[in-house]
Amino acid sequence: GAVVSQHPSRVICKSGTSVKIECRSLDFQATTMFWYRQFPKKSLMLMATSNEGSKATYEQGVEKDKFLINHASLTLSTLTVTSAHPEDSSFYICSARDISGVRTDTQYFGPGTRLTVL
Amino acid sequence: TQLLEQSPQFLSIQEGENLTVYCNSSSVFSSLQWYRQEPGEGPVLLVTVVTGGEVKKLKRLTFQFGDARKDSSLHITAAQPGDTGLYLCAGFPDNYGQNFVFGPGTRLSVLP
Numbered sequence: 001g002a003v004v005s006q007h008p009s010r011v012i013c014k015s016g017t018s019v020k021i022e023c024r025s026l027d028f029q030a031t032t033m034f035w036y037r038q039f040p041k042k043s044l045m046l047m048a049t050s051n052e053g054s055k056a057t058y059e060q061g062v063e064k065d066k067f068l069i070n071h072a073s074l075t076l077s078t079l080t081v082t083s084a085h086p087e088d089s090s091f092y093i094c095s096a097r098d099i100s101g102v103r104t105d106t107q108y109f110g111p112g113t114r115l116t117v118l
Numbered sequence: 119t120q121l122l123e124q125s126p127q128f129l130s131i132q133e134g135e136n137l138t139v140y141c142n143s144s145s146v147f148s149s150l151q152w153y154r155q156e157p158g159e160g161p162v163l164l165v166t167v168v169t170g171g172e173v174k175k176l177k178r179l180t181f182q183f184g185d186a187r188k189d190s191s192l193h194i195t196a197a198q199p200g201d202t203g204l205y206l207c208a209g210f211p212d213n214y215g216q217n218f219v220f221g222p223g224t225r226l227s228v229l230p
Contacts, residue, residue: 043223093160109160
């Protein structure tokens with residue numbers, strides 16, 4: 001099946017610093033990638049839709065200046081958490097749709113990035 | 119309000135028992151996906167159901183898509199501790215643009 005990777009898998013940082021998370025589709029091209037946040041024992045919450053070559057679309061309540069998204073190529077999207085604070089600590093997961101696959105409505109998820117802000 | 123509802127939210131059973139998890143919506147979905155997520159990992163796709171009334175089997179897991187494509191079920195036969203995890207249904211509703219929606223999940227614990 002399609003593979004999506006994330007880097008880093010785990011990051012601990014001090015309050016006020018910025019953290020960049022990468023999401024890569026390894027064996028397919030993805031014009032659209034999605035960024036989710038997941039709190040403990042909860043389902044995934046969509047933060048934004050990352051579109052290759054254009055601006056990301058953010059869900060209501062998600063600060064676009066806080067969570068910067070760049071989708072520079074068909075295989076890479078990055079999420080930068082700027083001036084991170086302890087309340088930003090969470091599990092961040094990306095996903096991608098294989099536009100050339102048999103099932104273009106199927107999403108493949110990365111393994112997630114655990115962010116801890118001290 | 120959730121576009122997709124799942125029940126039960128929590129389920130703890132003994133190894134060898136059978137169980138069914140339900141995923142319901144008032145909206146029509148062109149397809150639904152079922153995922154399993156283990157702690158600290160991303161969701162892993164189990165199956166995609168597309169056709170109303172469709173039944174798919176994956177070893178001890180049986181997935182069904184409702185005739186009206188508004189609901190789905192996951193049945194596990196003879197559950198094993200390795201089945202423990204968060205089961206999520208998800209999909210693109212027909213009239214919801216490009217938004218992929220998730221159910222709240224069913225947290226299954228299979229005790230040895």
